[in-house]
Amino acid sequence: MAPKKLSCLHSLLLPLLTILLPQADTRSFVVDRDHDRFLLDGDPFRYVSGSLHYFRVPRVLWADRLLKMRWSGLNAIQFYVPWNYHEPQPGVYNFNGSRNLIAFLNEAALANLLVILRPGPYICAEWEMGGLPSWLLRKPEIHLRTSDPDFLAAVDSWFKVLLPKIYPWLYHNGGNIISIQVENEYGSYGACDSSYMRHLAGLFRALLGEKILLFTTDGPEGLQCGSLQGLYTTVDFGPADNMTKIFTLLRKYEPHGPLVNSEYYTGWLDYWGQNHSTRSVSAITKGLENMLELGASVNTYMFHGGTNFGYWNGADKKGRFLPITTSYDYDAPISEAGDPTPKLFALRNVISKFQEVPLGPLPPPSPKMMLGPLTLHLVGHLLAFLDLLCPHGPINSILPMTFEAVKQDHGFMLYRTYLTHTIFEPTPFWVPNNGVHDRAYVMVDGVFQGVLERNMRDKLFLMGKLGSKLDILLENMGRLSFGSNSSDFKGLLEPPILGHTVLTQWMMFPLKIDNLVKWWFPLQLLKRPHPQAPSGPTFYSKTFPIVIANGGGLGSREDTILPPKIWINGFNLGRYWTTRGPQQTLYVPRFLLFPKGALNKITLLELENVPLQPQVQFLDKPILNSTLHGLRIDSLSADTLSASEPMELSGH
Numbered sequence: 269m270a271p272k273k274l275s276c277l278h279s280l281l282l283p284l285l286t287i288l289l290p291q292a293d294t295r296s297f298v299v300d301r302d303h304d305r306f307l308l309d310g311d312p313f314r315y316v317s318g319s320l321h322y323f324r325v326p327r328v329l330w331a332d333r334l335l336k337m338r339w340s341g342l343n344a345i346q347f348y349v350p351w352n353y354h355e356p357q358p359g360v361y362n363f364n365g366s367r368n369l370i371a372f373l374n375e376a377a378l379a380n381l382l383v384i385l386r387p388g389p390y391i392c393a394e395w396e397m398g399g400l401p402s403w404l405l406r407k408p409e410i411h412l413r414t415s416d417p418d419f420l421a422a423v424d425s426w427f428k429v430l431l432p433k434i435y436p437w438l439y440h441n442g443g444n445i446i447s448i449q450v451e452n453e454y455g456s457y458g459a460c461d462s463s464y465m466r467h468l469a470g471l472f473r474a475l476l477g478e479k480i481l482l483f484t485t486d487g488p489e490g491l492q493c494g495s496l497q498g499l500y501t502t503v504d505f506g507p508a509d510n511m512t513k514i515f516t517l518l519r520k521y522e523p524h525g526p527l528v529n530s531e532y533y534t535g536w537l538d539y540w541g542q543n544h545s546t547r548s549v550s551a552i553t554k555g556l557e558n559m560l561e562l563g564a565s566v567n568t569y570m571f572h573g574g575t576n577f578g579y580w581n582g583a584d585k586k587g588r589f590l591p592i593t594t595s596y597d598y599d600a601p602i603s604e605a606g607d608p609t610p611k612l613f614a615l616r617n618v619i620s621k622f623q624e625v626p627l628g629p630l631p632p633p634s635p636k637m638m639l640g641p642l643t644l645h646l647v648g649h650l651l652a653f654l655d656l657l658c659p660h661g662p663i664n665s666i667l668p669m670t671f672e673a674v675k676q677d678h679g680f681m682l683y684r685t686y687l688t689h690t691i692f693e694p695t696p697f698w699v700p701n702n703g704v705h706d707r708a709y710v711m712v713d714g715v716f717q718g719v720l721e722r723n724m725r726d727k728l729f730l731m732g733k734l735g736s737k738l739d740i741l742l743e744n745m746g747r748l749s750f751g752s753n754s755s756d757f758k759g760l761l762e763p764p765i766l767g768h769t770v771l772t773q774w775m776m777f778p779l780k781i782d783n784l785v786k787w788w789f790p791l792q793l794l795k796r797p798h799p800q801a802p803s804g805p806t807f808y809s810k811t812f813p814i815v816i817a818n819g820g821g822l823g824s825r826e827d828t829i830l831p832p833k834i835w836i837n838g839f840n841l842g843r844y845w846t847t848r849g850p851q852q853t854l855y856v857p858r859f860l861l862f863p864k865g866a867l868n869k870i871t872l873l874e875l876e877n878v879p880l881q882p883q884v885q886f887l888d889k890p891i892l893n894s895t896l897h898g899l900r901i902d903s904l905s906a907d908t909l910s911a912s913e914p915m916e917l918s919g920h
């Protein structure tokens with residue numbers, strides 16, 4: 269291994285690793301087409317891999333998850349590299365903390381796991397914009413995932429930073445990366461731009477050399493456009509699919525060499541408002557055994573899903589816009605909270621029939637904590653903090669501007685205009701062409717009027733006086749991560765209409781909500797309550813000590829599960845939607861909570877039905893499968909939730 273920077277323990281291990289491992293010049297991972305297999309250092313090799321995404325797991329928990337995956341019998345892991353996670357602004361790079369890709373590779377090496385790396389540039393993964401940075405859309409005409417020169421220039425610039433970082437970690441250079449995927453299910457995109465794929469392949473070869481195995485992954489329907497001469501073709505499918513039929517089709521692209529399923533689905537993703545997805549243990553284990561009996565190499569997607577913290581969830585479009593939930597539990601063998609499930613033991617049992625699995629006990633599930641209910645106090649209406657939320661003041665324009673046009677990547681923007689005449693009767697208010705992307709909380713003179721929502725609710729009825737202030741708080745709920753048009757612009761895409769009047773003269777306030785919560789709220793002891801009863805977007809908070817009756821003393825801080833959407837000590841836990849479900853709780857890793865002696869701070873932003881005093885409860889079990897479909901909030905027991913519409917928080 270050639271890790272760059274190791275802890276002292278790792279430095280002690282390195283000489284040992286060097287002795288035990290073959291020297292870099294004898295290391296190889298290749299396709300043996302004569303025997304339809306891989307060879308690792310010249311010996312027959314089959315990988316049984318699992319996907320986990322470092323960008324969905326706090327760094328402090330990486331080693332725990334990787335140990336559990338190794339113990340499960342996996343000999344490799346597969347993960348993406350999200351471009352937008354590491355290049356937040358053009359030319360600005362972040363590989364620190366939970367973004368430290370090299371540290372994650374090192375943790376995988378220490379867990380004795382090989383790596384199948386998928387750097388994109390597009391990754392899908394139900395991640396915000398499929399991993400592409402939204403600042404690409406500042407050129408509105410850009411044609412993503414094609415040989416569009418503007419797109420390729422940005423891709424080249426990004427990969428010239430990323431790929432040299434991983435070069436030392438290629439297996440034949442002494443690292444643990446055995447193969448690298450080019451793009452992701454390109455055959456499903458619809459552009460079918462082979463010059464784009466050839467450009468990527470050339471770039472990877474130029475920056476990574478000729479030895480590393482480069483491959484593609486597509487569903488069976490995408491193999492035609494997704495595969496490319498010189499890249500090893502692999503396929504993805506789940507337990508309900510016809511393995512024989514799909515592998516037969518794959519053989520048309522790879523007549524010789526090992527069969528590979530790069531994404532064998534152990535579960536599935538969740539959308540807000542839809543039922544929680546599950547996949548049966550028996551179907552999954554049967555399918556895995558059938559593939560292993562064929563000698564195929566398999567990556568289980570996901571083995572550990574994790575969480576879409578902050579604003580990082582993506583979205584799909586299936587007739588209508590469907591944001592992905594904060595939880596990426598995926599019904600995976602390791603739960604979102606990091607706990608082994610029966611599915612893990614069942615898969616380990618199958619794997620043990622084909623290769624050695626580590627002996628010894630599996631780490632037990634992490635202890636969970638219950639606390640509360642805690643009653644939050646009202647801090648103030650969102651509009652009362654506009655000076656702190658938008659310190660640079662508004663941007664003025666005759667027509668409303670998108671998030672991308674004002675360089676607001678995530679979260680919220682406030683659109684403001686003033687009525688140019690009095691509206692005496694309730695009058696239709698709407699945005700043409702489904703132009704609300706994605707949810708709009710409408711206020712007149714600070715009084716909440718209702719919500720417009722993309723594909724769901726397109727009209728309100730308003731009244732107001734000449735000069736009344738019309739405020740629209742616009743929520744970006746995550747950009748499309750799959751499908752043929754990922755140029756998913758956010759904001760008011762058209763000027764709203766009130767009656768027969770096209771509303772113009774807009775002020776745009778890009779809101780830095782996370783800065784307010786992280787820096788100002790702790791400092792600003794003053795409250796700025798509503799001039800009237802709570803109405804519309806409102807902040808609440810609560811400080812509290814952690815007292816864990818755990819053996820009488822103050823036990824270690826445990827993981828816990830919080831109902832509504834929330835910030836904990838400034839960390840953005842993600843989105844939450846009580847009236848939609850299926851997710852009713854949010855995962856709170858224990859490292860976010862301060863032990864005794866320090867006060868923890870919960871901050872909540874309610875957007876719609878704002879209670880006087882919402883309550884939150886720390887639970888010791890997640891609730892990911894209760895789609896409420898219009899059930900009233902107060903019909904739920906107090907120990908699950910009391911918050912109404914949840915809200916936004918920024919990236920971490």
Ligand SMILES: CCCC/N=C1\SC[C@@H]2[C@H](O)[C@H](O)[C@@H](O)CN12
Binds near residue numbers: 531
């Ligand atoms: C039927 C739609 C297939 C889209 N592909 C999906 S949905 C879940 C997974 C992840 O998004 C993964 O990132 C994709 O490569 C394949 N896949």
